[in-house]
Amino acid sequence: MPTAFITGITGQDGAYLAKFLLGKGYHVIGMIRRSASSDVIGERLRWLDVLDKVTLVDGNLTDLSSLIRLLQEHKPEEVYNLAAQSFVATSWQQPLVTGNVTGLGVVNMLEAVRIALPEARFYQASSSEMFGKVQAVPQSETTPFYPRSPYAAAKLYGHWMTVNYRESFGLHASSGILFNHESPLRGIEFVTRRITDGVARIKLGLKDRLTLGNTAAKRDWGHAGDYVEAMWLMLQQDAADDYVIATGRTASVEEFCRLSFAAAGLAMDDYIHTDPALLRPAEVELLLGDPGKAARVLGWKPRVSLEELAAEMVAADLKRLSR
Ligand code: NDP
Ligand code: GDP
16 A cells, blocks of 8 residues: 655545545655644545545754654655645745745655655645746746745746755656645635625625735636646656646636636626735736646546536535535
8 A cells, every 4th residue: 555645635635635645545644833723724624525544744944854754754755745834825925934834844755755765756836926926827837927925936946846855866756836725615705705605694694795915817727637637647757857737728817706606506796806905916817728738648627617616616515504
């Protein structure tokens, strides 16, 4: 039974990846950071019914010694580095934490692999935010980067360090440049979940409006369940490489709203308000990925449509709130 080590297992992707790998017969070790709320920290794993099937171990991406010890002890064949301060808006409020965890944290994990387990295969969770003020449409593995937030700058550092450790030390280190991916387990602060939670509250009479920032921004949104499969496929290749993972379809925040309200049988225009306080200091206006290389080399294709994604998220939020 192969062993996989996941940082960020309590997050959206960590939960889906854990479920996916368990289904493939892996022993899954998930690193969690010590928290006073440890009774609720496994909520996403519980939602997917895998909390009692994974082994949770204490560590922190900012503490290199903890990472080395964990790799020495568990000797995983595959390391998935998903942990990060992952919310763009927060990265302007906490640029140093973001740099420490989302940027330097990657180097801690790479160093731990290099020192303790250089034969392990390594996955880095890079981001389409690195394209930022996009230099070409659609964006592919060869599109130049132009980060527009402390988060994106930190991710770009982590991405290049992954490439560098592959080229310098021969690590089997791959970087997945994933476009936005969502699910019922998406953090509540991200726009899709903010929308589907808002729609569900309006539907249930708990709220009478939904306040958003820039509704013209466009994203290439996929389903997290589809995207974790791409992470695994990257680590099954003979040679490590970098891949864009996207659907190839872009839609505005407004469009995602319309689909979500429609899924609840409501007309969006009656409920949407905008608040300039929710605008960002610098915006990423348009993301659209070209997943051609992933299709060709990995044989990967997204399965869930945007309509299905919005409907699944609204249904899950209605279920949560009705409890
Ligand atoms: P989440 O925000 O849901 O999860 C982040 C995870 O990182 C949580 O488990 C969190 O733990 C953990 N974490 C944060 N800081 C530390 C730390 N110092 N030490 C150890 N663990 C830490 O993110 P997602 O699941 O959505 O995303 C997974 C990864 O993919 C992230 O790196 C994200 O930036 C990247 N990504 C995501 C995209 C998306 O659309 N979802 C798109 C492109 C990239 P805790 O529960 O304790 O907070
Ligand atoms: P991001 O692409 O990682 O920044 O993911 P988000 O879901 O946080 O934001 C996606 C887009 O939605 C960005 O362009 C935001 O400016 C825009 N947006 C509009 N209103 C909101 C809002 O109320 N919350 C968030 N998080 N984003 C919003």
